[in-house]
Amino acid sequence: MRIYRFLSGPDDxxxxxxxxxALSxxxxxxxxxxxxxxxASGTMRCGQAVTKEVEGAVYDPAMKLGEQ
Structure with a gap:
């Protein structure tokens, strides 16, 4: 199963x-x-989508994607 996350944060x-x-x-x-x-904050924000193949996983909306 391929899972997806969108990382975001300040431009720093x-x-x-x-x-x-995430890459590591x-x-x-x-x-x-x-x-x-x-x-709202007067700052620049960055974002990047990332995906990962997780063998044997079954999707569950409660899964913590960052821990996969």
Whole structure:
């Protein structure tokens, strides 16, 4: 089964570290990153979709995707 996550965060090194951590756990980049202005906070935000193939897993809405 392939699972999907969307990572988001501020436009700083913490976002890059979040993506690097996901990649180190076997997640793969999916599509292009996004970059948008958050008017509520007055800051730029980044986003990146990632996917991962999980053998033998059965989808359950309660599963914690980051722990897969």
């Amino acid at each position: 090194s913490s976002f890059c570290h979040k993506v690097c951590l 756990k076997g997640w793969e980049l999916h599509g292009s990153p996004t970059y948008a202005f958050d008017a």
